[in-house]
Amino acid sequence: EPEVTQTPSHQVTQMGQEVILRCVPISNHLYFYWYRQILGQKVEFLVSFYNNEISEKSEIFDDQFSVERPDGSNFTLKIRSTKLEDSAMYFCAISGGVQLSYEQYFGPGTRLTVT
Amino acid sequence: EDQVTQSPEALRLQEGESSSLNCSYTVSGLRGLFWYRQDPGKGPEFLFTLYSAGEEKEKERLKATLTKKESFLHITAPKPEDSATYLCAVQGGDDKIIFGKGTRLHILP
Numbered sequence: 001e002p003e004v005t006q007t008p009s010h011q012v013t014q015m016g017q018e019v020i021l022r023c024v025p026i027s028n029h030l031y032f033y034w035y036r037q038i039l040g041q042k043v044e045f046l047v048s049f050y051n052n053e054i055s056e057k058s059e060i061f062d063d064q065f066s067v068e069r070p071d072g073s074n075f076t077l078k079i080r081s082t083k084l085e086d087s088a089m090y091f092c093a094i095s096g097g098v099q100l101s102y103e104q105y106f107g108p109g110t111r112l113t114v115t
Numbered sequence: 116e117d118q119v120t121q122s123p124e125a126l127r128l129q130e131g132e133s134s135s136l137n138c139s140y141t142v143s144g145l146r147g148l149f150w151y152r153q154d155p156g157k158g159p160e161f162l163f164t165l166y167s168a169g170e171e172k173e174k175e176r177l178k179a180t181l182t183k184k185e186s187f188l189h190i191t192a193p194k195p196e197d198s199a200t201y202l203c204a205v206q207g208g209d210d211k212i213i214f215g216k217g218t219r220l221h222i223l224p
Binding site (some may be wrong): 004033041043044045048055056058089091102103104105106107108109110111 | 126146147149151156157158159160161164202204206209210211212214215216217
């Protein structure tokens with residue numbers, strides 16, 4: 001099973017600050033995703049990224065959010081001007097590996113707390 | 116609108132007591148239906164992908180089945196370590212993945 005690491009595991013930030021969440025897939029995959037899960041709620045799709053550009057995004061993924069893969073390995077989610085309601089677990093996922101399958105493999109998540 | 120509904124919300128079983136979890140879905144152009152296991156504070160752990168009605172997959176005590184409108188996750192003779200939240204998700208023609216709210220499964224020893 002492909003491995004995905006995420007850093008940091010927990011990020012505490014003040015309202016209005018910018019945060020960058022990082023995802024490092026251990027193996028080569030084609031598709032990258034970000035999801036969030038507010039405590040006690042369902043996992044929500046934010047954005048998918050393929051061939052160095054966004055392929056799909058949800059209504060949640062507005063101008064406050066951006067993604068990039070700056071060095072060809074790390075995949076980052078930037079949240080500008082954080083709000084209290086941005087507090088959630090953020091998961092990175094990958095798919096489209098060697099067998100080009102649709103299965104998505106998730107990282108352990110970053111817990112974002114906005115105070 | 117694409118939608119995924121899981122039932123029941125929570126299920127408590129005795130060790131060894133088999134049961135099934137349901138996932139009903141509506142989606143345009145199903146590309147895949149996924150089952151995940153999620154432990155508290157962790158990321159979803161991939162279990163199965165089902166692509167077409169009639170397909171079945173098994174892994175240890177778990178078996179997933181798919182029809183045109185729903186999927187079942189059957190758990191046979193569960194053990195306490197099977198306790199977790201089980202998530203169902205669908206991917207439609209627009210590539211977005213939609214998750215259900217999950218079923219919290221608790222297996223009593």
